[in-house]
Amino acid sequence: MNIIVCVKRVPLTQEVDLEIDDTGKKIKEDALAYVINDWDNYAIEAAVRLQEALGGDVTAVTIGCEDDEEVLRRALAMGADRAIRIDPGNLTPDGYLNAMILAKPISELDYDLILTGVQSEDQNTGMVGIMLAEQLGLAHAAITNGIEPEEGTAKVRVELEGGIDEVSRIQLPALLTIQTGINEPRYVSIMGIRKAKKKELKVMSLEDLGFTVEDLTPQTRIEEVFLPPETDGAEMIEGDPGTTAETIIRIMGEKGVAV
Amino acid sequence: MGDIFVIAEHRNGEIRDITFEMLKKAGALAQDLSCSVTAVLLAGPGEVGEVFADKLSKWADRVLVFEDERLKTYDSDLYTGILAALVQEQQPFITLMGHTSWGLDYAPALAVRTGCPLATDVNDILLEDGRPQVIRQTYSGKLFSRVSFDPSGGYMITVRPGAFQVDTEGDKAGEVVQQNLPEGIQSPRREFLEFEEAAAGDVDITQADLLVSVGRGVGEADNISTVQELADLLGGTLSCSRPVVDKNWLPKYHQVGTSGKSVKPKVYLALGISGAFQHVAGITGADCVIAVNKDKKAPIFRVADYGIADDLFTVVEALKAKAKGG
Numbered sequence: 001m002n003i004i005v006c007v008k009r010v011p012l013t014q015e016v017d018l019e020i021d022d023t024g025k026k027i028k029e030d031a032l033a034y035v036i037n038d039w040d041n042y043a044i045e046a047a048v049r050l051q052e053a054l055g056g057d058v059t060a061v062t063i064g065c066e067d068d069e070e071v072l073r074r075a076l077a078m079g080a081d082r083a084i085r086i087d088p089g090n091l092t093p094d095g096y097l098n099a100m101i102l103a104k105p106i107s108e109l110d111y112d113l114i115l116t117g118v119q120s121e122d123q124n125t126g127m128v129g130i131m132l133a134e135q136l137g138l139a140h141a142a143i144t145n146g147i148e149p150e151e152g153t154a155k156v157r158v159e160l161e162g163g164i165d166e167v168s169r170i171q172l173p174a175l176l177t178i179q180t181g182i183n184e185p186r187y188v189s190i191m192g193i194r195k196a197k198k199k200e201l202k203v204m205s206l207e208d209l210g211f212t213v214e215d216l217t218p219q220t221r222i223e224e225v226f227l228p229p230e231t232d233g234a235e236m237i238e239g240d241p242g243t244t245a246e247t248i249i250r251i252m253g254e255k256g257v258a259v
Numbered sequence: 260m261g262d263i264f265v266i267a268e269h270r271n272g273e274i275r276d277i278t279f280e281m282l283k284k285a286g287a288l289a290q291d292l293s294c295s296v297t298a299v300l301l302a303g304p305g306e307v308g309e310v311f312a313d314k315l316s317k318w319a320d321r322v323l324v325f326e327d328e329r330l331k332t333y334d335s336d337l338y339t340g341i342l343a344a345l346v347q348e349q350q351p352f353i354t355l356m357g358h359t360s361w362g363l364d365y366a367p368a369l370a371v372r373t374g375c376p377l378a379t380d381v382n383d384i385l386l387e388d389g390r391p392q393v394i395r396q397t398y399s400g401k402l403f404s405r406v407s408f409d410p411s412g413g414y415m416i417t418v419r420p421g422a423f424q425v426d427t428e429g430d431k432a433g434e435v436v437q438q439n440l441p442e443g444i445q446s447p448r449r450e451f452l453e454f455e456e457a458a459a460g461d462v463d464i465t466q467a468d469l470l471v472s473v474g475r476g477v478g479e480a481d482n483i484s485t486v487q488e489l490a491d492l493l494g495g496t497l498s499c500s501r502p503v504v505d506k507n508w509l510p511k512y513h514q515v516g517t518s519g520k521s522v523k524p525k526v527y528l529a530l531g532i533s534g535a536f537q538h539v540a541g542i543t544g545a546d547c548v549i550a551v552n553k554d555k556k557a558p559i560f561r562v563a564d565y566g567i568a569d570d571l572f573t574v575v576e577a578l579k580a581k582a583k584g585g
Binding site for chain 2: 013018096099118142161170233246251
């Protein structure tokens, strides 16, 4: 089974104070640490497990600058066979353009499955995977948390609201967007990443792929970004831990929870 | 000007709340734009009758109904195929869909097929020079953005559940119009087999008066026990957010949120939970939310009643000491 997995490097923003840059349209990204998008990490693991069970090869693809190769090397260290980086140059693609750009090199490859994360941790749109499926004319399933390959089909489990899963059978080739928790992604060592440097990593520009400037008009534009208003929300409890604990227990009592 | 279309969502014989939330917002937008609201319903034969179409017609100027045996439940290819043909024929100005598991499955495909620009997971819709702009959250709720569309004949938006409140009754009496399925649509490539509910566990978090809930901030599996001890001391029940289940630190029946359970405790003590909207959606029924998080900008503080910006273990230890009579 040949599998393509699309990945993205994203800034780590938990426990970080985000600052808006001078354009007012994005955050200051320079000071942030970058990681593999959490959903994509599960997608890579799912791809590698299928390959280990059934044979075939895994190709990891990203759109990004040279620094973003870090997530491709990580995918290679996890077991992917080769990687492709599409360099967008000065272009900042929206979800639609990301899907359109990814579709071009992928359409030349031989695959049974394409896996992407459900969404990225930065823009949270959840659209790229399914738009890519449509660009390629593929059957698809969003928010997949289980895959059992069969002959020419796969039984897939997708997560609905309220703790309910929907089980269906999908024709291959297909694209699945992968939900966190579908597996336990393996640990990646620095040594493993070093070893994976021997594997093929191909870089392509938008020109290489035959795109012209006119092809690449985004469908959506961020006009401004802003931090959530600080005025609304919780009444903050200050003080040393002992005092804080006392206050919490008092509030619990007032709300009818006796301790 | 084209209408505002709202694609109804239903499961197991019930129209889901998101449908009415979208219809409510569509009504307000339609007033500003002097256009009308069309609800679109794809359903199994016989299901439509009084149950579905009548409810929708209270909120829409017309209800377009597609009935087919295969539409008893959601189908990726049929939804995309039918709606693409409908959008091409009727040219709605704005099409609203739920930012739900199913909405996420067909909306991006529908946008590509019709050529309409799409914005997803939208919290608010504004009109600028007669064109929509949307407000949406990024970085898991830490940042908001205002997004505009490339000019187009029609725009598509998926709406976050809970973004619009339905606090009134619908007062329209829209006409219900049966539609024929368009010719030549893709036959389903994904066959529905069954729904499966997550296994029940030894605790029922939906019935607890006090939930002591842990999130990613708990750090590792071994730290769960200390929070369990606190829950026991306080006479509460242990629950958690999604990352804790994803990492297999607790079984799924402890999970609060959209994909877990909705809870309604008297007190919800959120420890190291950042407050992703999928989690927050599960605690709207809580009487009082007390949140503890190291990150004073964590979105959970925007919905909590009380907040403590501190390390969760410091607070847990102090609470344990107090609970033991310290």
